[in-house]
Amino acid sequence: MMKASAEQGVQCMVATPHFYATRDRVDSFLKRRGAAREALDARMGPDLPEIVLGAEVAFFRGIGKAEQIEALKIEKTDSLLLEMPFRQWSEEDVDEVQKLIEERGFNIILAHIERYMAMRENGQLVRQLLEMPVSVQINAEGLLDWRMRGKLVRMVKNEQVHFLGSDCHNMGHRAPNLGAGREVIRKKLGQASLDRIDRLSEALLFRGDSPV
Numbered sequence: 001m002m003k004a005s006a007e008q009g010v011q012c013m014v015a016t017p018h019f020y021a022t023r024d025r026v027d028s029f030l031k032r033r034g035a036a037r038e039a040l041d042a043r044m045g046p047d048l049p050e051i052v053l054g055a056e057v058a059f060f061r062g063i064g065k066a067e068q069i070e071a072l073k074i075e076k077t078d079s080l081l082l083e084m085p086f087r088q089w090s091e092e093d094v095d096e097v098q099k100l101i102e103e104r105g106f107n108i109i110l111a112h113i114e115r116y117m118a119m120r121e122n123g124q125l126v127r128q129l130l131e132m133p134v135s136v137q138i139n140a141e142g143l144l145d146w147r148m149r150g151k152l153v154r155m156v157k158n159e160q161v162h163f164l165g166s167d168c169h170n171m172g173h174r175a176p177n178l179g180a181g182r183e184v185i186r187k188k189l190g191q192a193s194l195d196r197i198d199r200l201s202e203a204l205l206f207r208g209d210s211p212v
């Protein structure tokens, strides 16, 4: 995946293994992630992207107060990639996210917002969440899907999207696809739109600056 990403022009990858509080503990997660990094370091070559560690933290009730999730921020940033639940959200869920932002100083990056926009039952609460100072991430896959493309391109154009992810998991059905996703943005909106997204990623990863 790193080789394929490098061929698509990627210089730095944020590794965001899933964290599920219902079946994992932060300390054992960090241990496994550390071991994975060591194994990877042993195989690193000069042409491969740099790896920055993070996590994709699945929302859970009580996350607003969970102290240990501090350790799951993207390295050297205050940003946490948060996956909201694929069920009907409640006001309390949105309140917990607000708590993370306002009381605990997290920069919350909402993972793959396009997946929730497709869930009608959460329409109002998705809008409420987007009104808060959150960063928004979409997956390249959404840009490659004709049903989603128009809407997402409009969001990128309106600067409502801050980060573009590959969501790569393997070299099979979830292979690195940033090159193709970026090509959609370049074709529809021009290089300047891509440059804007790249600048936001660079600011986050190399200076710890969040877009909101």
Ligand SMILES: [Fe+2]
Pocket (backbone or CB within 6 Å): 056, 083, 111, 112
């Ligand atoms: Fe996810």
